[in-house]
Amino acid sequence: MKRPTILPCLPAALALALTVTGKPAFADTGPAASVDPRIGTGGPGHTFPGATVPFGMIQLSPDTAMPDFKHAYDHAGGYQYNDPTIMGFSHTHFSGAGHSDLGDVLVMPIAGEVKLDPGDATKPGSGYRSRFSHDDEVEEAGYYGVKLSDYDIHAELTANRRVGWHRYTFPAHKPAHLLLDFRPSIYDYPGKVLWSNLRVRQDGTITGCRTTRGWAPGRVLCFAMRFSQPLITRALYNRETNVTYRGFRGPGNQPVDQDASSGRALEGVFDFGTLDKPLLVKTAISPVSEANAIANLDQEGQGWDFDAQRANATTTWNRALSIIDVSGTAAQRTQFYTAMYHTMLAPTLSMDVNGEYRGPDYEVHKADGFDFYSTWSLWDVYRAQQPLLALLRPDLSSQFVRSLIASQQDSPFGVLPIWAYQGLETWCMVGYHAVPVIANAYLAGVRGFDAKAALKAMVSSATYSAYGDLKDYMKMGYVPIDREPEGASKTLEYAYDDWSLAQMAKAMGKTDIAREFEKRSTNWRNVWDPKSGFMRARLSHGEFRTPFDPGSAGYGTDYTEGNAWQYSWYVPQDVPAMISAMGGNAKFVAKLDALFDTKVDPAIFKNVEDITGLIGWYAHGNEPGHHVAYLYDYAGAPWKAQQRLKQIMDTQYSGRPDGLAGNDDLGQMSAWYIYTALGFYPVTPASNEYVVGRPFVPRAVIHLQNGRTFTMVADYLDDAHPYVRSVTLNGKAVDLIHLRQQDILKGGELHFVMQAAPPHAN
């Protein structure tokens, strides 16, 4: 099945409302057929186009480059749509990260002469990489295919939870090889590989482990790989030069070119002769050991039926995506289901079939009765992606919470993950946003975890004084900028996290804890500067830091990946109080308008990664803004929210490869899209409430896990009717800032009626 070349940009709101004009492409194979993994692979989206299943351990995808970490921002997903060559296929990727790592176990099929280095993408034939054309690519949920034109090899990938499947069809007349390059990874740099082993076992299984000092340092990743065709010859190389000390291994007493090799720059070349049928490769990984990788491969990688694996992957995606039946044009469905797809690529399973996983203490642990998941981009996903999954997948949300608690219990610091993957901590970004993830899940009714242990873990994280100057925050009520960078944003985020903790404590009847953290949640006031009208960082002696420029962003400022314009809206736990502090509704709305309408030269952010998707000062490409458009609702101007949402949907999302205006951030950008398309958004996760915006699809039916269905219907939805005339839940008018999760969970119909003009003009 060959996918058509990419559709021209069709903003969702341009599509016809209520009726679907035609049968969407691939509708016969379910919602998975509407997924276009190309979206986000160009521009700043940083998604990957390869094959995976929901929350799978294996994310097998082509890599076009793995540059030096100073030049790798664009390649955080391993693939950039405009790159001319593919250097290989690796088994682990982040979907839409701003920083990166992974790209583990890179393999490249080679027909004919084998070159051992990838070479220069601008110089064909200079290395093992190959040119390719987008015309020869097929991207589907769970499948990726491409022709490697330098070798005339048809490469295909699919995956299940723990096994990546490759099918390489070689030209008949040329010797077939598979190169395994165990040196590079995404965000690469010399010395990143601390140690590695490669081994060819008696039964032909290739295994290895590699320890890298990347984003999460000291990371161990092992694999086991098998081939469908007999191995004729093989060679293992250690490409290291200037090894300080090799012990007594002399040139002749060097068995490493045989069955195994160790070192810091290993490669393996596996030779199959000329083949009259495709070479299949299957690979399992493990964060623990080669033995576990083999067990994973044994248990979840049986047989050699690539097509059956691909069909299973499609079925898995169809099952996962059909939780929401969405109506609309093919383009609308593509954007919607691709966004859903993108919300299901993290966290990922990080546990072997025997239950073993690696924790933040680098030790091996055994998950007792749950699945351990990692890949926690928490600063991003606590906002909408995790609330979405708590709504749609309470079964999984429960596993996620158990994984977070386990991580906290395994942590040498006794804290919940901050930005963790494969069980290890990176300490990236700010806040302790595992706290609102857990609080939100609990208040959304997710159960199946030890709430007491969860609360203990949350308090432990929120009081770990060595982290992000919590010591001063707890004493002074704010993070002083002379002692800790980004003091304003940290204070704001801590205060919100504290509030979410208090909500869960309250719900559990732990009034002491609730009281303490309710109090802490008002700390946002300590960084509010009524004079300038912005949230600002204070010095430890109490004064605001000067000079102050509300436009400046980046390292050294008061804020995390933002400026005063972008960060000053961050009081989701008490928006009315914030509006009041800002001078009341009219002033608040005027300030919001200024946020969106000020003419800003994007060049001022050219040295700040992540601030993308600009509308005035508003930066939809980064998370601090994600709740902001909905704030108009609180100030009595919901039609302005509706305007802004349309503006954002029209300009920041499309069905093109560059269709994400910023890093997808492990599904957060896409979760914003899903919620917004459905007409509501979790401005305050853990409040158990949503704020109503406006829908962008005519109808969506959510099949809740409790057996009920919740339907969103939008009458008269089209580009000419961008405003909400009325919105009712089961016939009753909805409070726009208090649409309650439990009312959704009861099932029923959320009914929007759209109109042409804003209601205040009526």
Next chain:
Amino acid sequence: MKRPTILPCLPAALALALTVTGKPAFADTGPAASVDPRIGTGGPGHTFPGATVPFGMIQLSPDTAMPDFKHAYDHAGGYQYNDPTIMGFSHTHFSGAGHSDLGDVLVMPIAGEVKLDPGDATKPGSGYRSRFSHDDEVEEAGYYGVKLSDYDIHAELTANRRVGWHRYTFPAHKPAHLLLDFRPSIYDYPGKVLWSNLRVRQDGTITGCRTTRGWAPGRVLCFAMRFSQPLITRALYNRETNVTYRGFRGPGNQPVDQDASSGRALEGVFDFGTLDKPLLVKTAISPVSEANAIANLDQEGQGWDFDAQRANATTTWNRALSIIDVSGTAAQRTQFYTAMYHTMLAPTLSMDVNGEYRGPDYEVHKADGFDFYSTWSLWDVYRAQQPLLALLRPDLSSQFVRSLIASQQDSPFGVLPIWAYQGLETWCMVGYHAVPVIANAYLAGVRGFDAKAALKAMVSSATYSAYGDLKDYMKMGYVPIDREPEGASKTLEYAYDDWSLAQMAKAMGKTDIAREFEKRSTNWRNVWDPKSGFMRARLSHGEFRTPFDPGSAGYGTDYTEGNAWQYSWYVPQDVPAMISAMGGNAKFVAKLDALFDTKVDPAIFKNVEDITGLIGWYAHGNEPGHHVAYLYDYAGAPWKAQQRLKQIMDTQYSGRPDGLAGNDDLGQMSAWYIYTALGFYPVTPASNEYVVGRPFVPRAVIHLQNGRTFTMVADYLDDAHPYVRSVTLNGKAVDLIHLRQQDILKGGELHFVMQAAPPHAN
């Protein structure tokens, strides 16, 4: 209990025979009291003086220096007797190695100001190291004490199998600290630490793991440590500079100075305030994980009674050493029991209480019903140390064989260990001498292992074509020097190993295998050059390599740590054939005499480590010569053997710190001493026979594990009666080159009668 300063040199043979002149020092506490761990800690012996129990995992000893690997040969045991300072106490050491590593988990007690670097030994106060005096040292089997004079700290060490115990008595008025330096190790060099973690747990337990690229690269060693006094403050440091990439860890977002730290240059400082009682420290290690180290500490490190631990260690040594009751002077007993002590320091336990160990594939395995031992200096210990243990400790020998088989089954190459420790392979030295270790054990009647699996492992090792050019050896019958270094010695050693394999195969009724390897065992003939009268390496086209100098040794020659004079006697599997090839008894004896009597300038070996203990060309300090003196017996000149043995015992061993003329090599030098003192030696391990020399102690009773006793008595033994007049076993004359192991195992009495003149002069 304070030991007297070291005794003046009293060669064993100077002592009075038959009667013990006085009660030996410490006789009231059993044979352990006769052990003097100082022997071998000076000069080339490379033993360590610290605390350990037989074959224990922990070998806790002071380190005087851990220099760069280019300057570290003298410090292979961490301690050199003439050094002026102690830099700390570490938990793992090799006893008498020629190369080295280990020195793991180095701690130093500090009173007062803490310096973070060891400083210069020649500049007092320049670092944390302290001066000490030998007058303030106490060394015993299982105990070490010293005063650290720069701090006025009394430091004491003891150990059991898996736990090292420290007792530090600080001056009362100064703050007490313990520094843990996780950076250095023995044979140190920049970059050797690949990765490490340190952690202070909630209960005060300190844990960590370190991966090093040393002699066995990629080695993981973890530990758990507890203190008897409450920790007041602690700091963890990462002393790395120029870290390429730290991820997002900024200065303020850096919790590593708190509960845990990771990196490549870690240190921990633990503060206890002023103490009015000693600080006790107990440490367990694990090759697997911190969790396992904790379990080891929990199970084998209970309580805080240092004196009880010390008493247990003494008891353990007394039990181990009292297998032989030896009579003689105090000096004789000291040398004899210290030699026995030195034969019990390897292999060492390398398995956690849960049965887990790390194998040569870097993976974690579980020992199924046996104890996994490692530290295999096989090129050395197959000669006499392992045969001695097969005789004295068949229970342990059986565990050793099971450990070897397990290693082979875990090996990525499918081979038995070559030179392995903590389960990992170094590929050091030549041959496949685990084969004769197993064959010797089997033929000595050791059971309790799977002989079929053992034979399979042996054949697998002997036919692994990539190792040491076995490919050519199997095809051509010798190792061609133009394809592989040291072709002559390799051919000789392979041929002997092959013969030992054949003996076991024959005993098991595997005649095909026996025939194949019997044939291979004659390959020594292919390196015998009748023209020059030496064993020499051939080129692949068949000619001997020229030019040829029988005196030259070292890298690039035909031999391994030796020259033609030293290596040309290596046909233990068929000495009569060798004598015949060399022209018969008279010529053979003359050549042996030339070996010992030629005047050789030791300076010609100044660039070759390990060739020490010279008598003419004969080098007792290295293993290729260890069987040579006994060869006179085969040529009908046993009195010449007796002369040479006295010459060697008189000049190559003493009770002084420099009392070992060469590296003890994990007990091989000492095992030679034991056998020779008893009057016989295993010239051909796996032959199940000994060659009779002459005894050096008047009486020794071996308490065999089968319940029988075997007694050696030497009448008229003194310096004036150095020759054997008669030797009988249970009254019957003994065949000097065929004293059978099974006759010893039957128990009885080996009765020497000594005389003044050589028998041929009678």
